[in-house]
Amino acid sequence: MSARVTASVYTSHVPAIGAAIDLGKAGEPYWQKVFCGYDFSRQWMKENTPDVVFLVYNDHANAFSLEVIPTFAIGTAASFEIADEGWGPRPVPTVQGHPELASHIAQSVIQDDFDLTIVNRMAVDHGLTVPLSLMCGQVQSWPFAVIPFAVNVVQYPVPSGRRCYRLGQAIRRAVESFDRPLRVQVWGTGGMSHQLQGPRAGLINREFDLDFLDRLVADPEALSAMPHVDYVREAGSEGIELVMWLIARGAMDDAAGGKPPRVAHRFYHVPASNTAVGHLILENPR
Numbered sequence: 001m002s003a004r005v006t007a008s009v010y011t012s013h014v015p016a017i018g019a020a021i022d023l024g025k026a027g028e029p030y031w032q033k034v035f036c037g038y039d040f041s042r043q044w045m046k047e048n049t050p051d052v053v054f055l056v057y058n059d060h061a062n063a064f065s066l067e068v069i070p071t072f073a074i075g076t077a078a079s080f081e082i083a084d085e086g087w088g089p090r091p092v093p094t095v096q097g098h099p100e101l102a103s104h105i106a107q108s109v110i111q112d113d114f115d116l117t118i119v120n121r122m123a124v125d126h127g128l129t130v131p132l133s134l135m136c137g138q139v140q141s142w143p144f145a146v147i148p149f150a151v152n153v154v155q156y157p158v159p160s161g162r163r164c165y166r167l168g169q170a171i172r173r174a175v176e177s178f179d180r181p182l183r184v185q186v187w188g189t190g191g192m193s194h195q196l197q198g199p200r201a202g203l204i205n206r207e208f209d210l211d212f213l214d215r216l217v218a219d220p221e222a223l224s225a226m227p228h229v230d231y232v233r234e235a236g237s238e239g240i241e242l243v244m245w246l247i248a249r250g251a252m253d254d255a256a257g258g259k260p261p262r263v264a265h266r267f268y269h270v271p272a273s274n275t276a277v278g279h280l281i282l283e284n285p286r
């Protein structure tokens with residue numbers, strides 16, 4: 001029995017969400033409207049706990065400075081420290097990796113012509129830890145191994161949506177050729193519409209976001225053709241983080257000619273900090 005992609009999860013990674021959890025503010029009315037969208041998800045995670053989460057996220061100049069900017073970086077270490085983003089590391093468990101599967105994916109995907117950067121030591125920032133907190137709550141240890149997969153969406157040129165979708169397909173091929181019966185989820189994080197800087201700071205585009213969710217479910221191949229300039233114009237400068245969702249979507253059954261996924265959960269809420277929060281859980285048919 002080989003490993004298998006069982007589901008994909010998509011979620012925003014707003015750092016203020018992590019602060020709200022860590023400071024015990026999750027029950028306050030402002031935050032309750034955000035967290036209620038994840039009540040289902042935490043229960044779903046308990047019932048569908050994977051062995052490994054392949055977690056696609058972006059580093060925000062914490063692990064990588066502007067001196068070295070890998071386009072795609074796969075974490076192959078046994079564990080990953082929590083980054084200090086300027087106010088101390090978040091009080092969450094250290095992330096345990098899966099060196100065997102990560103190395104296998106690196107081997108397979110690089111031979112499949114995607115040039116990954118192999119990272120044997122890396123601190124992980126809010127881009128990775130906030131999705132874990134949203135999906136698992138406050139825990140003593142994360143209930144699965146995590147393979148961090150960092151994508152450059154900070155410094156242009158960033159990878160195209162098309163390349164991200166194709167990479168997801170290659171990751172799926174890699175997972176399904178790993179000779180152990182692991183249940184693997186692929187998560188795509190970041191977004192949705194937000195702009196943190198310049199004259200358009202605070203930009204939110206609900207119509208774009210809802211359409212993106214629809215198209216991500218129904219026609220990701222067509223969505224993957226959308227150029228960067230459309231993301232930035234419609235979803236703001238940081239809305240470009242959404243290209244990472246296409247990596248997770250490309251790893252689903254239907255992107256390899258199989259059946260379409262089941263939408264287990266969908267949530268959208270504005271605001272969380274300066275950002276529109278979007279969330280999807282897609283399950284592959286058994």
Ligand code: DHB
Nearest residue numbers: 013014015191273274275
């Ligand atoms: C913020 C930062 C992010 O990285 C993000 O994706 C959304 C919001 C922020 O600083 O509010």
Ligand code: FE
Nearest residue numbers: 013127190241
């Ligand atoms: Fe971000």
